Amino acid sequence: MTDKGLAFTVVLNHPAAETYARLIGERFPQVRAISAPDPERLERYIGEADALLASRFPVELFDRAKKLRWFQCTNAGVDSMLPIRDRASHIAVTNARGIHGDIITDFVMAGVTMLHWDFRRFLQEQAERKWKPRYVAPLAEKTLGVIGLGSIGATIARRAKSAGMTVVGSKRDISAPVEGVDHLFSSDALADLLPLCDFVVLAVPATADTVGLIGVAELALMRRDAFLINIARGNVVAEAELIKALQTRAIAGAMLDVFEQEPLPQDSPLWDMPNVIATPHVAGSPTNYTERVFSIFGDNIGHFLKNEPMRNAVDLGRGY
Structure with a gap:
């Protein structure tokens, strides 16, 4: 993809750009790494990039990225490239698939437990000094459905099964x-899947x-006592319809880490719903995230320089 004797430039559009x-520099002293954590520096240097590392592809600068041949996404999802995928066939795309599974699964199983026991209500009763015992069935008697059994979904399925749950799932x-x-x-x-589930992930x-x-x-196919957990993307769910289902108790509740608009607008009803746990898109963010991404990115720099197949290659036609 590039001659060894020529300068290879990587532009780093990420809050942790200096760390990357x-x-x-420690591993590839021959590579020119440009820190561009803000839009101004990205716009200034995108034209020099042979490779770009970012959490989203800057489609607004696509026409200026004349040299770009590789995009390393720091997330698992590369949906930011979908608007220009028909014009980006010359760009190799890799993602951070595989580094999120365990931490997201921790998050999901915590959510399953909190929703199942209605921990929001316990915390409210504690604040009000109210003693109201109640009891629930073991999770081992419940069914969890995973829609999407890629790297993350498969990890969730294994963890739920290890907890004794019945697990159903869907994939292409x-x-x-x-x-x-x-x-x-x-x-x-x-x-066929949704009516079976106590929890839908x-x-x-x-x-x-x-x-x-x-x-x-x-949503109408889900049971009234079922819970929805979304750690995918906000636009996977019709949010207005979900809000109606939650308000009318057509479903029991939800744990949402992603939303159609982020940050979640201050006037969203989701903030105040007693049957909702809303979190600020943090499920896939371990404390050593940068090092985990670089374990893939660093290997891929080496592969790119040697014209070798790279890790976590993405098929833009399929979107993953």
Whole structure:
């Protein structure tokens, strides 16, 4: 992809740009690393980039990125590239798939427990000094459904199964079994999967096929005592319809880490709902995130310089 004798420039558009630059310098002193954490520096240097590291692709600068041949996304999702994917076939795309599974699964299982026991109510009663015992069934008697069994979804399924839960899940290719999944459904069979679930976890990538995946019809298929957990993307759910379902108790509650608009607007009803746990898109953010990403990015710099296949290559046609 590039001649060894020519300068190879990586532009780093990320809050941790200086750390990435240091790590690159230690491992690849021949590589020119440009820190561009803000829009002004990114606009200034994008034209010099052979490679770009960022959490989202700056589609507004695509026409200025004349030299760009590789985009390393610091997230698992590369939906930011979808608007220009038909013009970006010459750009290799890699992501951070594989570094989020354990921490997101920790988050999901914490949410399952909090929703199941209605911990929000316990905390409110504690604040009011009220003693109101109540009891629930063991999680091992419950069914968890995972919509999207990629790296993250499969990790969630294994953890839920290890907790004794019945696990069902859906994915595009069901030709092979998935560890920890008791019943596997194709991605177009949500009508069969949703009524089975006490908890529905959304773990699909953001693609043209998954926008609005959960809408009026799907919410109506969920049981009234079921909970929705979204750690995918906000646009996977029709948020206005979800709010109605939560307000009318058509479903029992939700834990939401992603939203159609982020930060969540101050006037959103989701802030005040007693049956909602809302978090600021943190599920996939371990404390050593930069080092985890660089374990992939650093390897890929080496592969790129040697014209070798890179880790975590993304098929833009499929969106993941």
